[in-house]
Amino acid sequence: MTTTLTVKNLTFAYTDNQPPVLENINFKLALNTFNLLVGPSGCGKSTFFKLLAGLYPEYGGKITAGDILLNDVSVNNIVPFERAKYLAMLFQNPSRQFAMRTVEEQITFALENIQLDRSKIKQRVAWVLSELHLENFTKRELLTLSGGEQQRVALATILALDSQIILLDEPFANVDPVARKQLLHDLKKLQLKHHKTIFITDHDFSNYTGLVDNLYKIENKQLTKGSTKILDKIIFSKQTQQNFGSLHNLTWNNLSLSIHDKILLQPNTLYLPKGQVGLLSGANGVGKSTFFGALTHQTTYEGDIFYQQKLSTKYKRKAWAQIIGLVFQNSTDQFVRLTIAEELNLSKKHSLHPEYWTDSRINDAYQLLNLTNLSKQHIVYQLSGGQQRKLQVLSMLIMAQPVLLLDEPLASLDSTSLNNVLQLIIEVTQALQLSTLIISHQLVEVRPQIDYELEITDKTLHLRRTTNET
Known part of the structure; x- marks a missing residue:
């Protein structure tokens, strides 16, 4: 089945007495593409992703106009475990997605929640850990991992769900530059090899050149399509002197x-x-x-x-x-x-x-x-x-x-x-x-x-x- 995600005339506010965060947005996510959403802090990027994932307005705010359709059904009318088969989201704070003690237990728990056949769970866990080069993390306790390592495990958990559409909200915020490049490479491979649709919010444009098919931006409560050429304009600076104080x-x-x-x-x-x-x-x-x-x-x-x-x-x-x-x-x-x-x-x-x-x-x-x-x-x-x-x-x-x-x-x-x-x-x-x-x-x-x-x-x-x- 082909997965579709469409936004129609969407207006969203957090409370009735506040102005809308997003207003009259129309959008259709192109399948099997790599997409980037940009915009200043507080413009509504995370809010938009939570709406796409069906987390809002169930857990906050109010849609005052329009709707979001997953496979032509309002996303809020689809039960979570069914929704996750088609669309999954990685949050800015990876620890919010953890419920178990070890990496293996966490990924297994996620697969149990989408009611994957138990005979396939172990195989799926092994596959996703291999895909993200996390084989040595299988028995590691989540609380002992660094922020960047937790982010990689959270991504592995999302990928294990095998959703067609993957939303990633600032997934590299706590990831070092080497791991960032590797994760972007992995995500692009998932798009090309496994026909996934990738949609990322990010403030750092590094390493996206040649990867992004569509760039979108949110400004003044509106979502518009922008040019990917801005990704080629990263200026690298160099510090030439250090001054380590003695006091x-x-x-x-x-x-x-x-x-x-x-x-x-x-x-x-x-x-x-x-x-x-x-x-x-x-x-x-x-x-x-x-x-x-x-x-x-x-x-x-x-x-x-x-x-x-x-x-x-x-x-x-x-x-x-x-x-x-x-x-x-x-x-x-x-x-x-x-x-x-x-x-x-x-x-x-x-x-x-x-x-x-x-x-x-x-x-x-x-x-x-x-x-x-x-x-x-x-x-x-x-x-x-x-x-x-x-x-x-x-x-x-x-x-x-x-x-x-x-x-x-x-x-x-x-x-x-x-x-x-x-x-x-x-x-x-x-x-x-x-x-x-x-x-x-x-x-x-x-x-x-x-x-x-x-x-x-x-x-x-x-x-x-x-x-x-x-």
Whole structure:
């Protein structure tokens, strides 16, 4: 049976008293093609995909006009396990799709949910792990995987469903450049060899040249078709000088990391300079997030960590949390209040630099991050992934701990938003003399703007003196 997906005169709003997010959209997805959807953060890309997948309006919002038809039937009238046989979606946050303990159990569980014959499940699991080069992950526990590894497993779970149409919402946000190229190659092979229809949202145009059949963009609540020529205009910058500062508060001595007897980092001695922004780079799974976990005392480590020459273990847990701030990889894990205003007010209340974070400065930052179109009474969990990311970073910058670690704060941001967020991080770091370290796979955009780079390769933490093009 040929699968069709058609959007007719669609208008969607989150509430009756808010203007529509998408308005009068007409669209038909061409089968057996590779498609890319672009647009600024908050324009409605993720919302559009959730509508196509039948998640909205069942789990949020309201279709005020039009409909979405899967095989000429309203997508919302098709039960989920039947819908998944034709159309599947990968979310920005892969952990939201996990319900089991290990990789094998997760993929098996997904196949059981679509009622695949039990005699075929084991064969299907083996096939998809082979297709994505994940054979060694079969028995791995999902919670021990890095963000990029979780993304690859989530993709494997989607591919295992064998749906004709695959929607991927920012699937490479936490994936290193090498894995990104491999995943794009795998997806193109699925389109050409297995006749799948691929539809991706992405803010990073790297590596798409020659792959994309159709490019679409959302602007001003409308969906239009654009030219794929914009994918050929990526400008690669190169940083020519490093400036690793000598002033510091946070140091570590013979710090080493391991998980389940697997060594991630051999003994290392270094520090984070004050007033500078650094980049922590390395392939998925090398231990970047685990390194952050050690510095924040959330994961075990060997060696010693010091702040102002005092051993970190001599600080009480609350005191250490006031020294080191951590921006989580998943934005929603950071929020503790319901609305934007409540979240910002809580950060301001506990800020270590209230003299700097005046109402005027917070409003300027709010404007720089292009959040002024949002009422501060907006529910944080109803924001787009990019908007959540920007609010999360702003909230933590207002807290102003002397050491700030940011785990993928730029993922799922469009180019303008990425540069504005990075600009704000740099500005605050310099003004308050923070020690800031960022994990990011957006190397092309980030490297020219940071002060230094630490790279984990071969279980060793290297200070890079120069950087190269990715």
